[in-house]
Amino acid sequence: MNRPDLTIVIPTYNEAKNIETLVIRIHDALRQAGVKEDIMVVDDSSPDGTAALATELAAKYPVKVYIRTSREGPGPAILDGIRLADAPVACVMDADLSHPPEVLPHMFQLIKQGKALLVIGSRHVSGGGTSKWIWYRKFFSWGARMLGRFLTPVNDLTSGYFMFDKKILQGTEIDPIGCKVGLELMVKGNHQGKVVEYPIVFLERAAGESKMGWRETRQYLQHLLNLSLYKVGRLLRLK
Ligand SMILES: Nc1nc2c(ncn2[C@@H]2O[C@H](COP(=O)(O)OP(=O)(O)O)[C@@H](O)[C@H]2O)c(=O)[nH]1
Numbered sequence: 001m002n003r004p005d006l007t008i009v010i011p012t013y014n015e016a017k018n019i020e021t022l023v024i025r026i027h028d029a030l031r032q033a034g035v036k037e038d039i040m041v042v043d044d045s046s047p048d049g050t051a052a053l054a055t056e057l058a059a060k061y062p063v064k065v066y067i068r069t070s071r072e073g074p075g076p077a078i079l080d081g082i083r084l085a086d087a088p089v090a091c092v093m094d095a096d097l098s099h100p101p102e103v104l105p106h107m108f109q110l111i112k113q114g115k116a117l118l119v120i121g122s123r124h125v126s127g128g129g130t131s132k133w134i135w136y137r138k139f140f141s142w143g144a145r146m147l148g149r150f151l152t153p154v155n156d157l158t159s160g161y162f163m164f165d166k167k168i169l170q171g172t173e174i175d176p177i178g179c180k181v182g183l184e185l186m187v188k189g190n191h192q193g194k195v196v197e198y199p200i201v202f203l204e205r206a207a208g209e210s211k212m213g214w215r216e217t218r219q220y221l222q223h224l225l226n227l228s229l230y231k232v233g234r235l236l237r238l239k
């Protein structure tokens, strides 16, 4: 079997309404660019049958399905997906069609051409953006970014859309509290500063409900604290 160029890890919970469109759009975008992908759906036994649907799609598309038995949030599912990824380059994205698959070939090229080891699908660089957000959502998103400013120069440090050369995992333990695996890679990953933000326009989820709430906010704050301690520890060791 030919090794894929790129593994796309998609954590899912109740995404039956979105998964087919997502798989088709990913496959079309990458086929046109001549990139061979593996689509790894990591599902926490969704009651709406997401995993069964994804398994059906595997007859026609390069889909693999990994079923977890308990619902633990996207973080552990993403880590399992990364661990199982066969390709040298991995990408993580939401299943809800808020992350445009059409930019995947551009993100991949940045890594292939050696311009980046980690690429962030970014709402906060020129050309990027979000669909209309209500003021308090904008405020919380801004607050979350400001709190993490000390950790990384990346503008969109909470983005859940990122691609990386798996080399950056060497010598680091990636195990975030919560779901911000991308932020953990920005801070702890062995990327030598080769981090590029690629603009995306983030859309509202196409169907279904967001699973994010206060629990995730608390986990994010704990995660920021842990990463801050990690960073201070590293700075002290370098002295
Ligand atoms: N495997 C797994 N995936 C999850 C879980 N909760 C959310 N997800 C997926 O993680 C991604 C992000 O969740 P989402 O609800 O879109 O969060 P939001 O984008 O912050 O509103 C989506 O693809 C979800 O289906 C979970 O408990 N397990």
Ligand SMILES: [Mg+2]
Residues within 6 Å of the ligand: 094, 096, 098, 205, 210
């Ligand atoms: Mg989402």
